[in-house]
Amino acid sequence: MSAGVKSVLAEERAGDRPGPGVTPPGEERGAKRGRRGGRSGRGRRLPFRPTLLLAWAVLAVVLLWALVPGLFTDYSAVSGTPRDRLLPPGGAHWLGTDELGRDLYARIVHGAAHSLSAAVVAVAVGFVAGTVLGLIAGSAGGIVDAIIGRLVDVLLSIPGLLLQLSVIILLGFGTVNAAIAVGLTSIASFTRLTRSEVVRVRRSDYVEAAFGSGGRYASVLVRHVLPNSLGPVLSLIALQVGTAIIAISTLGFLGYGAPPPTPEWGLLIAEGRNYIATSWWLTTFPGLVVVLVVLAANRVGQSIGRGAQAGRIR
Amino acid sequence: MSLLEIESLAVSYSTAGGIRRAVHDVSLAIEPGQTVALVGESGSGKTTTAQAVIGLLPENGRVERGRVLLNGTDIAGWNERRLRAVRGTQVSLVPQDPVSSLDPVQTIGAQIAEVFRLHEPRDRRPVLPRVLALLERVGIDEPEHRARQYPHELSGGMRQRVLIAIAVALHPRLIIADEPTSALDVTVQRNVLDLLDSLRREFGTAVLFVTHDLAVAAERSQRLVVMRDGRVEEQDDTATILQAPGSAYTRALLADAPAFSTVERVARPAGGGSSAAGGATTEAAPPTAAPPALAVTGLVKEFRRGARGAAFRAVDDVSFAVPAGTTHAIVGESGSGKTTTARMVARFETPTAGSIALAGEDITDARGAALRALRRRVQLVYQNPFSTLDPRQRIRDIVEEPLRNFGLGDRAARRDRAAELVDRVALPPSVLLRHPRELSGGQRQRVAIARALALDPAVFVLDEAVSALDVTVQAGILRLLDELQRDLGLTYLFISHDLAVVRQISDTVSVMRRGRVVESGPVASLFADPRHEYTQQLLSAVPGAAVPGAADALPTPLGDRR
Numbered sequence: 001m002s003a004g005v006k007s008v009l010a011e012e013r014a015g016d017r018p019g020p021g022v023t024p025p026g027e028e029r030g031a032k033r034g035r036r037g038g039r040s041g042r043g044r045r046l047p048f049r050p051t052l053l054l055a056w057a058v059l060a061v062v063l064l065w066a067l068v069p070g071l072f073t074d075y076s077a078v079s080g081t082p083r084d085r086l087l088p089p090g091g092a093h094w095l096g097t098d099e100l101g102r103d104l105y106a107r108i109v110h111g112a113a114h115s116l117s118a119a120v121v122a123v124a125v126g127f128v129a130g131t132v133l134g135l136i137a138g139s140a141g142g143i144v145d146a147i148i149g150r151l152v153d154v155l156l157s158i159p160g161l162l163l164q165l166s167v168i169i170l171l172g173f174g175t176v177n178a179a180i181a182v183g184l185t186s187i188a189s190f191t192r193l194t195r196s197e198v199v200r201v202r203r204s205d206y207v208e209a210a211f212g213s214g215g216r217y218a219s220v221l222v223r224h225v226l227p228n229s230l231g232p233v234l235s236l237i238a239l240q241v242g243t244a245i246i247a248i249s250t251l252g253f254l255g256y257g258a259p260p261p262t263p264e265w266g267l268l269i270a271e272g273r274n275y276i277a278t279s280w281w282l283t284t285f286p287g288l289v290v291v292l293v294v295l296a297a298n299r300v301g302q303s304i305g306r307g308a309q310a311g312r313i314r
Numbered sequence: 315m316s317l318l319e320i321e322s323l324a325v326s327y328s329t330a331g332g333i334r335r336a337v338h339d340v341s342l343a344i345e346p347g348q349t350v351a352l353v354g355e356s357g358s359g360k361t362t363t364a365q366a367v368i369g370l371l372p373e374n375g376r377v378e379r380g381r382v383l384l385n386g387t388d389i390a391g392w393n394e395r396r397l398r399a400v401r402g403t404q405v406s407l408v409p410q411d412p413v414s415s416l417d418p419v420q421t422i423g424a425q426i427a428e429v430f431r432l433h434e435p436r437d438r439r440p441v442l443p444r445v446l447a448l449l450e451r452v453g454i455d456e457p458e459h460r461a462r463q464y465p466h467e468l469s470g471g472m473r474q475r476v477l478i479a480i481a482v483a484l485h486p487r488l489i490i491a492d493e494p495t496s497a498l499d500v501t502v503q504r505n506v507l508d509l510l511d512s513l514r515r516e517f518g519t520a521v522l523f524v525t526h527d528l529a530v531a532a533e534r535s536q537r538l539v540v541m542r543d544g545r546v547e548e549q550d551d552t553a554t555i556l557q558a559p560g561s562a563y564t565r566a567l568l569a570d571a572p573a574f575s576t577v578e579r580v581a582r583p584a585g586g587g588s589s590a591a592g593g594a595t596t597e598a599a600p601p602t603a604a605p606p607a608l609a610v611t612g613l614v615k616e617f618r619r620g621a622r623g624a625a626f627r628a629v630d631d632v633s634f635a636v637p638a639g640t641t642h643a644i645v646g647e648s649g650s651g652k653t654t655t656a657r658m659v660a661r662f663e664t665p666t667a668g669s670i671a672l673a674g675e676d677i678t679d680a681r682g683a684a685l686r687a688l689r690r691r692v693q694l695v696y697q698n699p700f701s702t703l704d705p706r707q708r709i710r711d712i713v714e715e716p717l718r719n720f721g722l723g724d725r726a727a728r729r730d731r732a733a734e735l736v737d738r739v740a741l742p743p744s745v746l747l748r749h750p751r752e753l754s755g756g757q758r759q760r761v762a763i764a765r766a767l768a769l770d771p772a773v774f775v776l777d778e779a780v781s782a783l784d785v786t787v788q789a790g791i792l793r794l795l796d797e798l799q800r801d802l803g804l805t806y807l808f809i810s811h812d813l814a815v816v817r818q819i820s821d822t823v824s825v826m827r828r829g830r831v832v833e834s835g836p837v838a839s840l841f842a843d844p845r846h847e848y849t850q851q852l853l854s855a856v857p858g859a860a861v862p863g864a865a866d867a868l869p870t871p872l873g874d875r876r
Binding site: 204205206208209210211212213214215216219223224227228 | 660662686689690693694696698701702703704705706715716719720762765766768769
């Protein structure tokens with residue numbers, strides 16, 4: 001970039017800024033007063049956002065299901081009463097029972113632990129690997145960036161489900177392996193996002209200033225580049241939790257995930273499929289729970305993303 | 315009857331923190347054919363006032379009170395549809411930023427033609443000849459060719475001309491020009507302002523000229539309205555205000571505006587700086603026959619466009635020497651290579667050829683550990699105070715960081731040093747625990763200076779370090795820099811496009827153009843007697859140059875402008 005372009009850009013950046021609210025000639029006052037609103041239309045905002053509140057509530061309940069299922073149901077998730085098989089939703093069994101007389105509500109509640117822990121493992125795999133790769137690609141640049149970029153392209157070009165099935169066949173069946181497989185497919189998006197953020201932050205004046213005050217490469221990366229790049233990545237984490245739950249349920253449904261007695265959500269739907277003509281509740285309720293949790297995770301991710309965006313504008 | 319009358323206008327914004335009033339009780343009037351300048355610092359409400367006139371407030375803005383009389387009709391409460399009929403035909407706007415105000419995917423011809431299509435849809439006359447005539451009128455060469463170009467193919471000055479063409483297309487009675495030249499170089503600025511002036515005379519259009527630059531306002535307006543904190547501080551004929559400013563605030567503004575400043579720099583003796591002030595000078599050079607603190611010889615920087623593209627010489631054979639304790643300024647317009655030169659001196663860029671010496675020691679090829687050690691001797695202060703501080707760090711951590719990088723002192727010692735540095739740049743100790751976003755631009759720039767001071771460097775490279783700041787803030791930073799230089803014997807390389815500022819702070823100066831130094835020498839003699847044609851051009855384009863001296867006696871040429 002030529003010096004001219006660079007300085008023009010710098011001037012623009014300085015000029016665009018809405019500036020601190022009121023800067024009296026005394027100069028050293030006024031910074032904390034309100035900022036000019038800008039054109040962002042921040043005006044018409046409710047003090048709280050009901051959908052966001054609801055989304056957090058859904059996630060909180062599901063998290064509690066996973067941590068302390070005993071608080072929510074007294075029924076066992078694995079052993080049923082054969083006499084009570086295929087009961088429709090009612091007073092004793094809120095969401096009905098399955099073909100072995102197991103309480104469906106209890107199975108969904110206990111299944112939360114399986115589905116959520118699998119989702120957390122999956123997202124952790126994707127986040128850790130993706131962030132490290134993205135940080136390396138974005139900060140090293142050049143040939144390293146190009147190689148990582150092409151690897152990510154390859155990863156993205158393989159359909160997610162196909163890749164997950166292949167990985168599971170290699171690693172063996174099971175919840176953890178399914179989670180790792182799902183995590184592997186999300187590495188690509190984490191890498192992409194982290195890389196673009198790192199590239200943006202890397203070019204900023206304060207990173208150069210950090211080098212200018214004698215910062216070593218690694219310490220500048222850890223102290224300045226990484227923390228300032230993570231905002232949008234955090235919102236991707238929330239989004240990926242939703243996607244991972246779907247993916248894991250899909251694998252469970254296809255029989256590649258947890259083995260049968262486990263009340264994993266995808267498996268619940270798969271088992272209920274056989275009775276769909278007579279017992280609609282067996283597929284509908286687990287399905288609804290998955291949909292709700294995924295929507296809630298998306299909503300929360302969206303709001304974190306906006307928060308990160310707003311924080312950046314400041 | 316006045317063309318435009320604003321009566322006790324109040325505008326407020328609703329923000330996350332509640333409703334905030336940006337303009338309280340502003341009244342002013344504009345006569346046909348008159349230029350009224352609305353002057354104030356950022357946040358004074360001048361732009362808000364201008365936007366309220368044509369109903370272009372941001373979504374969260376609202377006119378609370380007051381009337382906006384255009385030809386005697388109150389248009390303050392009008393809806394979008396009615397205002398649309400007024401905009402362009404009666405009142406038009408020249409926006410500030412020529413880069414973002416034009417549609418990047420339409421040719422400029424199409425964008426000008428749009429004005430005619432929108433407002434005169436039944437007019438059967440072909441539009442193109444009118445577009446071309448207009449382009450020619452605003453001084454754009456080869457209008458047929460330019461009309462087919464896209465905004466990115468034009469320079470900033472030309473884009474601003476296009477915006478002016480759009481604004482005057484329908485011969486409005488009033489043009490609102492919101493900082494129309496703030497993003498432009500001085501010579502370009504003068505041309506654009508001349509154009510506005512001549513259009514005003516030709517069509518009898520009135521101009522409401524919003525600017526933070528008092529010098530420009532003084533030169534171009536018949537009436538001056540000084541705003542502060544959303545209120546009118548003072549308004550009168552320009553000449554009257556300049557001669558006898560009524561309010562203390564206006565006097566302060568006038569005193570701080572570099573163009574009017576009478577502050578003459580007392581030349582620093584080479585090798586100066588009293589080491590008595592804390593002995594903070596690093597390895598002070600021997601007093602006599604010392605090599606200059608900074609010497610640059612035959613510096614060249616080439617950038618390559620693409621893998622095998624032609625080399626572009628951003629800096630071409632630049633040489634200068636700065637004696638210790640003095641200030642050398644590099645002036646030039648954007649693209650002149652001054653910033654690249656600064657970055658090479660601070661060693662953020664590696665020169666293609668030439669050498670850089672610090673106190674006689676060649677640092678051109680410093681790498682690795684040597685380069686890192688060099689950071690203790692040369693520090694760069696950036697232009698934009700909003701981007702040079704990590705938004706996630708507290709001020710204390712920012713100022714301490716250089717010390718931590720070099721493992722200087724233990725935790726407690728570093729804390730003390732940070733507090734001392736913050737005090738040194740005249741900030742209250744309370745800022746130590748704040749984050750950058752809680753500080754104003756001037757305060758942030760002071761923090762940046764404190765951070766640069768932390769390692770006791772000998773040389774400061776100041777890259778447009780005060781250009782983004784309001785005049786009073788700017789004056790404060792300049793005073794601070796001057797004081798630091800006196801006390802610590804610092805050597806400054808001061809990069810600026812603002813000749814008025816340069817006159818205040820530098821001992822010697824190099825004028826750069828297209829990568830080359832066209833003229834250099836002591837500031838006093840070079841400004842008094844510029845030899846090179848380009849220097850003369852630059853000096854004469856400085857706004858307020860025609861308005862000599864300070865706020866006292868002003869033999870003003872403004873009276874005969876009408």
